Each structure stands twice: as C-alpha cells, then as structure tokens.
Amino acid sequence: MNRLEPVDPAKLAPLKVALLGCGVVGSQVARVITEQAEDLTNRIGCRLELVGIAVRNLDRDFGGLDPELFTDDAKALVSRDDLDIVIEVVGGIEPTRELVLTAIDHGASIVTANKALLAQDGEALFTAAESRGVDLYFEAAVAGAIPIVRPLRESLVGDEITTVMGIVNGTTNYILDQMTTTGADFDDALAEAQRLGYAEADPTADVEGYDAAAKAAIMATLAFHTRVRGADVYREGITSVTSNDIVLARKLGCVVKMLAVLKTDVQGAVSVRVHPALVPSSHPLASVGGAYNAIFVESRDAGRLMFMGPGAGGSPTASAVMGDLVTVARNRVRGVAGPGESVYAQRAMTPMGEVETRYLVRINVVDEPGVLAAAAAIFANHNVSVQTVDQSPAVARDGEDEEIAVLAMMTHQARESDLQAVVRELEERSFTRGTVEVLRVEGK
Structure with missing residues (x-):
C-alpha cells in the first residue's frame, strides 16, 4: 500500500486573501495574518498572502499595516480572478451583498461576520457559493468568539435540536445587568454602556432587538434545517423595561434578560422570537453578566448544552473570523468545500x-x-x-x-x-x- 508523502507548505503556491473593511475587527484580522504567518502556515499547510484591503477612506492611519495593501476600489479588488478567500467585515446590506456575490462569482470562498446580510439574503449567498463550489463561513456573525455556528452546523447535525435559547447581544445584557446590580435606570445604564464602548452612539439595532433578531434567524436556520429570515422573527426591545420590573423580578426569584428563543412544537413547527424575559435565578443564563453572551441548546440525544463567552469586540470577533479563515484555507488546500445550507425540512413557522x-x-x-x-x-x-x-x-x-x-x-x-x-x-x-x-x- 502506497503512503502519501507529506506536502511541504513552502512548495505550495500561497493562498491569496483579500479583506473588506479594516475597522476594529478587520485591523485585528490583518495583523494576525501578517504577524502570525508562520503559525498559520503550519496549521493550514499553505501560506496565506494578504493581497488587498478595501476601505472607504485612504486618508487614515493604517496602524503599521503596509499602506500598499489598501484600496478604496472594493469592486475591483473582489473582481480579481486570483483570489482564494475574501474576508468581509464591512457590515450592512449594500454594497456588501454585491461585493460578496462578485467575489463568489470570481471563485473566492467567503468568510463573513455580517449577520444582517445573512439573515436577509442568506439564500442567495448560499446558492451562489454552492454553484461555484466555494465555502461560505460565518461563525463571527452570531456570538463573537463563542463557537455556536459550527456546533449547530456540524457537531449536532446528526441530532434533533428542539430548543435554542440565549443571550446573543452583549449591549442589552450589559444594560440589564447594570439595572439589576446597581439599580441604575435604563437611560443611565445605556449611557454607561456607550461610555465603555459596548453600545453605539445610535444604539437602536441593539436595544430594539434588530441585532438579536438577525442572529436568531441564522441560528434557527441552522438548528431546524428551515430557512428563517430576519423578518420572520418576532421582536421586542428592552427600552420599556423599568426599574420596577427589575425589582419585581428579584422578588420573584428571577432576573430580566434579553433572550432569543427558538423552539419546535409537537407538530414540528418553528417559533423564533427575541424579547426581554424573566429567567429564574437558578437557570444557567441568569448568572451571565456584563457584555457576555451565552446560548443554551437542548437536543434529543445530547441533552442540554451551554456555550458562553464574549459576544462582541475586536479580539473576540477576530478570533471567530480567524477560525473560519483557517478552516476555509484548509479546504482550499484539499480542494474541497465545507457544508452548505441545509434547509431540507422547511418546517412551518408558528404565528x-x-x-x-x-x-x-x-x-x-x-x-x-x-x-x-x-x-x-x-x-x-x-x-x-x-x-x-x-x-x-x-x-x-x-x-x-x-x-x-x-x-x-x-x-x-x-x-x-x-x-x-x-x-x-x-x-x-x-x-x-x-x-x-x-x-x-x-x-x-
């Protein structure tokens, strides 16, 4: 029996990587690619070469990164035929959707952190990726550094998931935690979250539940093998939660948390909702404080599983992006693609x-x-x-x-x-x- 000889990574042509966006997350990803090149080569079996970074403004400090890498012509960058992987950390729907589809059409695999795009146009992206035989990975789109996409997409794919319930937005968890532990009202807790960088100047996407709803749609699609869009998710924010609610919750042995709740009923229909809720103090989710995220999964065979960690921020999100990058790069070296979209069930949505x-x-x-x-x-x-x-x-x-x-x-x-x-x-x-x-x- 013949043995395959190990391939010397130095003899393989490098995988060419382009980066869309160089903010808090993108700059961290770019530094890891360039500063940890040797380790990444050993893990992947091939060298990564960062060949371009698309940004909106070229008149800025590049933080020690090679200025020659930067361009403000994102369309030209993703239209290159020699790209192997495009990392998208720009966010938003357009022109990001067009850029990602263009990159796929030119044969590049995609690593993205864009929950809004996936929740709205995931079907189109997966269809395009499958037609070209490339990867679409998105661990960073749901809960920062917490590995939840891959367990739902791969580790538990042989099981039957019945419930996914969790805290998937660090901003709202921080605000409610401050209201619970310090007695602050909503406005004061929000102001503190903004001061610490946990909340944006315009916090609407977080406090009104849009961010959590997009993540819930992605998780539901994975867990229940049914295409769920952001518009399918029932949504309430936390702006109406008062100090009286917090006090009453404590009196009842509960805490108030902003939850994503994904369930199947006895008929197999799916409900997906995002709203504040009382959680008993004895429940694992009740003790999750600060800006942390935590996701509780129940399945037929594995039983109850808990995933917890930092759900946002430059380094945690970059960690999830890099994990996907290494996986996608390994697939390119082997000439294979990972799992696509599994939506064979198409279960009914419970009103x-x-x-x-x-x-x-x-x-x-x-x-x-x-x-x-x-x-x-x-x-x-x-x-x-x-x-x-x-x-x-x-x-x-x-x-x-x-x-x-x-x-x-x-x-x-x-x-x-x-x-x-x-x-x-x-x-x-x-x-x-x-x-x-x-x-x-x-x-x-």
Whole structure:
C-alpha cells in the first residue's frame, strides 16, 4: 500500500486573501495574518498572502499595516480572478451583498461576520457559493468568539435540536445587568454602556432587538434545517423595561434578560422570537453578566448544552473570523468545500399568537373592593390560568384622591393571543390605570 508523502507548505503556491473593511475587527484580522504567518502556515499547510484591503477612506492611519495593501476600489479588488478567500467585515446590506456575490462569482470562498446580510439574503449567498463550489463561513456573525455556528452546523447535525435559547447581544445584557446590580435606570445604564464602548452612539439595532433578531434567524436556520429570515422573527426591545420590573423580578426569584428563543412544537413547527424575559435565578443564563453572551441548546440525544463567552469586540470577533479563515484555507488546500445550507425540512413557522409560554402581567389598579376578583375573572374568561398574585401596598398619587396598587399576576403556560386578549380587556376596564405591562417567563 502506497503512503502519501507529506506536502511541504513552502512548495505550495500561497493562498491569496483579500479583506473588506479594516475597522476594529478587520485591523485585528490583518495583523494576525501578517504577524502570525508562520503559525498559520503550519496549521493550514499553505501560506496565506494578504493581497488587498478595501476601505472607504485612504486618508487614515493604517496602524503599521503596509499602506500598499489598501484600496478604496472594493469592486475591483473582489473582481480579481486570483483570489482564494475574501474576508468581509464591512457590515450592512449594500454594497456588501454585491461585493460578496462578485467575489463568489470570481471563485473566492467567503468568510463573513455580517449577520444582517445573512439573515436577509442568506439564500442567495448560499446558492451562489454552492454553484461555484466555494465555502461560505460565518461563525463571527452570531456570538463573537463563542463557537455556536459550527456546533449547530456540524457537531449536532446528526441530532434533533428542539430548543435554542440565549443571550446573543452583549449591549442589552450589559444594560440589564447594570439595572439589576446597581439599580441604575435604563437611560443611565445605556449611557454607561456607550461610555465603555459596548453600545453605539445610535444604539437602536441593539436595544430594539434588530441585532438579536438577525442572529436568531441564522441560528434557527441552522438548528431546524428551515430557512428563517430576519423578518420572520418576532421582536421586542428592552427600552420599556423599568426599574420596577427589575425589582419585581428579584422578588420573584428571577432576573430580566434579553433572550432569543427558538423552539419546535409537537407538530414540528418553528417559533423564533427575541424579547426581554424573566429567567429564574437558578437557570444557567441568569448568572451571565456584563457584555457576555451565552446560548443554551437542548437536543434529543445530547441533552442540554451551554456555550458562553464574549459576544462582541475586536479580539473576540477576530478570533471567530480567524477560525473560519483557517478552516476555509484548509479546504482550499484539499480542494474541497465545507457544508452548505441545509434547509431540507422547511418546517412551518408558528404565528406569534399561537406561541405558548408563561407571563408576568403587571397592572396598576384602583385600590377598591372587588378589583382583584374582577381582574382574575378576565384571565379566566380568556383561558389564561393564574399561578400567583402579588399585590403591592396601595399608594396615594400626588394630586389625586384615589389610591393605586400594583397587581403582579404570574400565569401558567398560556397562548400569546389569549394573553393579549386579557391585556386588551384589562386596559378597557375602569379600575385600570395606565398600560398593562407584560414580561414573558422563560426557563421554567
């Protein structure tokens, strides 16, 4: 039997790599490629050659990187026929989508951190990559340094995943953690997150849940072998979470977390949602603080798995990009491509109104006889069973004759549409003051 002789990496032509974007993540990736060239060659079996970096502005400090590598003509760079791999860390939809598709059309494999693009146009990208026989890897798109894409895409592909639930946005986790541990209100916690660089000047994508929804769509597509887009994800942000919610959660033995919740029901349909929720203090996700991310996976055979780590930042995200780069480069050396998009199942999507979970309903009511009984009857009339009731002492509001109490009613498992019917009727009743606040309860 003949043995294959090991190939000397020095005898192989280098793999040519182009980089789109050179911000916090891109600059870190470029430095690793250039400064750790020998180690990467040994790991891959071939040398990487960084041949171009596309940026919008050439009048900037390149941080010690070779200025000759930089160009402001990204289209020309990705149109080269000699590229092996294109790393995309620019973000956004256009012109990024066109640049990635152009690179694929010219035979380059792709490593990207672009969750928004994948959530919106993943089908087109995967179709193009498959037609050209190239790779599309995206570990950095979901949870920074946490390896979650590859476990869902490869390690657990022989198992049946039933639930993926996690904290996938470090900004919102930091804000809620500050509100819980220091008593800060939302605005102060957000300002501190911005000061520390955890939140952007415009934090909308984070605090309104758009970032988490895109990540949830990507994970659901992988976990359930069903194409899920960002628009398919039910989304609520954390801007309505108050200090009162935090205090009440603690009283109930819970904490408030911004969660992505992906589940299959008994019929096999898929629900994907992103919203703040109460999590019992005993649950593994409850102790995840600061800007960390954590993802909890349940499957038929493997059981319960937990993935945790830094979910954002230059170095953690660059680590995920480099992991994909080494894998894609190894595939190029071997002349193979990794797994493509697995969407054979195409399960039905459960409408949000049909989703079932538990709820904490907080109602400001006039403190008078019969109010609690009337409120409880509304729950019962809409098939929502109340598990516990907590009533705060009545307080007289300034300038008003009436005293107001707060009813906090925890439900058993209930359907979303039934719960919303309860909320509508409560808000129509004369004993209710203000809006009825609802937090879902997960992990119990």
